[in-house]
Amino acid sequence: MTTQLPPLAAVVFDMDDTLYPEAQFVRGGLVAAGAVLDAWLPRPVGAADVFLGVLGRTGPWHVFDTALEELGIPRDPALVSALVQAFRDHPPRLVPHSGVPELLDFLRSAGIRLGLVTDGYADVQRRKWAALGLASRFDAVVFTADVGGRAYPKPRVEPFAAAARMLGVERLPVLMVGDHPAKDFPPALALGWETLRVCHPDAYHSHDPDVRTGGDTVASVGELAAALRQRLAVPGSG
Numbered sequence: 265m266t267t268q269l270p271p272l273a274a275v276v277f278d279m280d281d282t283l284y285p286e287a288q289f290v291r292g293g294l295v296a297a298g299a300v301l302d303a304w305l306p307r308p309v310g311a312a313d314v315f316l317g318v319l320g321r322t323g324p325w326h327v328f329d330t331a332l333e334e335l336g337i338p339r340d341p342a343l344v345s346a347l348v349q350a351f352r353d354h355p356p357r358l359v360p361h362s363g364v365p366e367l368l369d370f371l372r373s374a375g376i377r378l379g380l381v382t383d384g385y386a387d388v389q390r391r392k393w394a395a396l397g398l399a400s401r402f403d404a405v406v407f408t409a410d411v412g413g414r415a416y417p418k419p420r421v422e423p424f425a426a427a428a429r430m431l432g433v434e435r436l437p438v439l440m441v442g443d444h445p446a447k448d449f450p451p452a453l454a455l456g457w458e459t460l461r462v463c464h465p466d467a468y469h470s471h472d473p474d475v476r477t478g479g480d481t482v483a484s485v486g487e488l489a490a491a492l493r494q495r496l497a498v499p500g501s502g
């Protein structure tokens with residue numbers, strides 16, 4: 265008995281830590297915030313290196329609070345606000361994971377429509393998206409903060425449904441590729457999409473528990489490409 269998988273019509277990607285290493289953005293933001301802190305202080309302390317040191321030791325959460333405590337600087341809300349602003353507003357310099365442009369080109373050449381659903385502050389996500397230089401390869405791009413004129417953050421289903429409408433694949437097989445199990449997959453599964461988890465070793469959510477009972481997981485763009493080639497080439501499985 266063979267379970268027939270219908271041909272895939274579209275692949276929808278997450279952006280951060282799926283198409284590029286989010287650490288690129290975080291490091292750039294911390295360098296920008298470091299310049300702000302050094303300018304704030306009577307004498308510069310090399311704040312960017314302090315922030316990056318905290319990032320390396322404890323990850324991307326509470327970096328400013330931890331660093332200010334280490335430096336013995338009182339937590340002035342106006343200062344923290346300025347640091348956060350510098351972090352978010354810095355012009356990012358991002359490079360996709362090696363092999364991503366080629367993979368997207370392969371999917372397009374196979375007739376697969378490509379979508380993006382990305383979560384977070386719309387202006388920040390737009391700057392990241394522009395910096396990656398991948399937009400010409402995509403048929404639909406959804407910034408969750410834009411949907412319906414208000415914010416429907418992941419894991420709300422609305423941005424994913426909007427992507428399906430824009431791609432013209434509301435009743436056709438779609439594959440969601442993402443790194444964040446709790447945000448990327450529940451809405452995809454609710455829409456009946458297939459899912460594929462990308463677990464790059466240094467990704468921030470690579471150790472998060474999975475929320476799925478099935479669906480593949482890959483650890484590199486090479487493995488992702490192999491899984492996609494297999495899904496496109498094999499009409500049935502099981």
Ligand SMILES: [Mg+2]
Nearest residue numbers: 278280281443
């Ligand atoms: Mg992500």
